[in-house]
Amino acid sequence: MDGKEYFERVYRIRTKLYKIAFPYFNSESMAIDMVDEACFKGYIKRRQLKDEAYLETWLVRILINLCRTKYKKMKLEVDISEFDELTSASEYENLSLHEAIKKLPEELRRIVVLKYFGGYKIVEIAEILEIPQGTAATRLRKALKLLKLDLGEE
Amino acid sequence: MNDRINELNEMLLRADSISDKYSEEAMKKNIKKKIRRHEVFMSARNISIFMLVAFSVMFIGVNTSKTFAETLEGIPVISNIAEKLSMSKSYNEAIENEYLTEIGMVAKSDIADVKLCYAIADDNALLLILEPENKEEYKNKEGYIELLSVNGHGPSDITCYQCGVFGNGLIDDNDGYTFMQIRWPEYKSDVDISLKLHAIGGETAILSYNFSLNEKKPPIITPINYSLDLSGHKICIKGLEQYPLSTRIRVSVDGDAELFYMDMTLADDKGNKIEKVYNSHFVEYDGDDVLFVFDSVYFRECDKLTLNIGNMGYECSGAEPGITLDTNMSFDIYRNINDGKAEYVCSYNVYHELSELKWDMEFSVTDDIIAKVEEKLNSITNPIANIHLSPATYEEYLDAKILTIQVTSDVDGLDVDKITALINEYLASSGLFDETVNVIRGE
Numbered sequence: 001m002d003g004k005e006y007f008e009r010v011y012r013i014r015t016k017l018y019k020i021a022f023p024y025f026n027s028e029s030m031a032i033d034m035v036d037e038a039c040f041k042g043y044i045k046r047r048q049l050k051d052e053a054y055l056e057t058w059l060v061r062i063l064i065n066l067c068r069t070k071y072k073k074m075k076l077e078v079d080i081s082e083f084d085e086l087t088s089a090s091e092y093e094n095l096s097l098h099e100a101i102k103k104l105p106e107e108l109r110r111i112v113v114l115k116y117f118g119g120y121k122i123v124e125i126a127e128i129l130e131i132p133q134g135t136a137a138t139r140l141r142k143a144l145k146l147l148k149l150d151l152g153e154e
Numbered sequence: 155m156n157d158r159i160n161e162l163n164e165m166l167l168r169a170d171s172i173s174d175k176y177s178e179e180a181m182k183k184n185i186k187k188k189i190r191r192h193e194v195f196m197s198a199r200n201i202s203i204f205m206l207v208a209f210s211v212m213f214i215g216v217n218t219s220k221t222f223a224e225t226l227e228g229i230p231v232i233s234n235i236a237e238k239l240s241m242s243k244s245y246n247e248a249i250e251n252e253y254l255t256e257i258g259m260v261a262k263s264d265i266a267d268v269k270l271c272y273a274i275a276d277d278n279a280l281l282l283i284l285e286p287e288n289k290e291e292y293k294n295k296e297g298y299i300e301l302l303s304v305n306g307h308g309p310s311d312i313t314c315y316q317c318g319v320f321g322n323g324l325i326d327d328n329d330g331y332t333f334m335q336i337r338w339p340e341y342k343s344d345v346d347i348s349l350k351l352h353a354i355g356g357e358t359a360i361l362s363y364n365f366s367l368n369e370k371k372p373p374i375i376t377p378i379n380y381s382l383d384l385s386g387h388k389i390c391i392k393g394l395e396q397y398p399l400s401t402r403i404r405v406s407v408d409g410d411a412e413l414f415y416m417d418m419t420l421a422d423d424k425g426n427k428i429e430k431v432y433n434s435h436f437v438e439y440d441g442d443d444v445l446f447v448f449d450s451v452y453f454r455e456c457d458k459l460t461l462n463i464g465n466m467g468y469e470c471s472g473a474e475p476g477i478t479l480d481t482n483m484s485f486d487i488y489r490n491i492n493d494g495k496a497e498y499v500c501s502y503n504v505y506h507e508l509s510e511l512k513w514d515m516e517f518s519v520t521d522d523i524i525a526k527v528e529e530k531l532n533s534i535t536n537p538i539a540n541i542h543l544s545p546a547t548y549e550e551y552l553d554a555k556i557l558t559i560q561v562t563s564d565v566d567g568l569d570v571d572k573i574t575a576l577i578n579e580y581l582a583s584s585g586l587f588d589e590t591v592n593v594i595r596g597e
Contacts, residue, residue, distance in 0.1 A: 032184075037188070116166070149162065
């Protein structure tokens, strides 16, 4: 894929990328920075992409990893292995939705972000995150339960 | 539950409303800027590799020159760091010109021993380059570093920007280097700095360093002092300041007006645009002055810098906000070498406009021709210079046979002789005043 084609394709999905980055920081400028950085990294490493049909999936993966890294710098992230669902549930009740999303372990947060801000279906989320569909669905249920959100799943 | 759904809808709405600054053009510009920097770093690395190979091949020959050998010895290490440093092109140029202080000081802690490798500083900024002392031991761990104090100043009066996760930098690809850019209130050659290392998991440790910087290079200040009177508010383009790590345009606004936008570009003599630091709307403040910060050109030998101000926006208390003014001014700043020292002198585009004037206005003998010419000249030179022609009427001129041109200006560096010479040329081209024009430079 040459540079011109890469940029044309990236421009078409930039809004979707921005919407995925936005809930991580609840900040327009941070989200823009993350998307620009992801698109730059994608450009530099575009020859490593074996199937060009997966450009969007690949860029979303880069973006999520960048957001996570930035996230780690800004706050201490909850590791899912140390996460106790029962004791944690009460901690989410009095938080705003943004704060509650921030508090989620990354493995749960990225599912919520991709589903509601990226607009992806569970099958697509599983593909982006390279996890089984069942795992993606379970994590989404867990996250929604913690966030007290009942939006109806697929 | 409804509250949660409302909150989600609100967040989705905010995520949907991307402002104008995330236009296709803005995105393209930002990414291309990153790509250009990357290409510069790659070139620097390739050159370093080439030089290293050349050095190996020619070892016996060049080793007789101690200075050359020492220079080559340092380049691969420094350029390796420069390659990872993507905050500003200015830092790379400083490193390429060996404007840095090698520190090599290690602060020990329970989390990690952290080496302060290099420091780069000028009057405005201090850059620290840090890495774990034992990279292998710290592999697969990450953390971040917080600034606690620099020479007694805390985070409330200094700002700090960290680039690169402390550790192996899984995504950032910084090769373990952490860059901390500190905008400090004043330069001090002796630096006492205190940092806090945070490990993922909650542990923290204090890191302290005390070191002296190599000699600082002085700034090159070029006064411009171009003022605009906007509804009683004076906005003054005070000057261009060149530092080793940045170029700054100093602007002052008097009264209760507040400048909130100024669309300016800076280019070198080859037409290469000098990028603004960080992003397109970055400014700093120094008292009542606003400083627009660009990449440094300190180490480039360009003979001319051109500053263009397309438009500006300001607001005043009690007035409608968001007054935008199309200015389209440009200033040429020339580099002169006197006794081996570079000095810069500002010139103005008014010269160019005056030299074009002869094609713009037709002369005919009427009694008010002198007043008309004076008005036309002032429309070009105002507000940087005022022109007065006497006598006031053509009839009086025919009696006196002498036309006096008086040019006055408060602008520093404005070449009044050049302006009067152009006016002379212009009037001579009319065929009405030749051989009778007398120029007096006014105060």
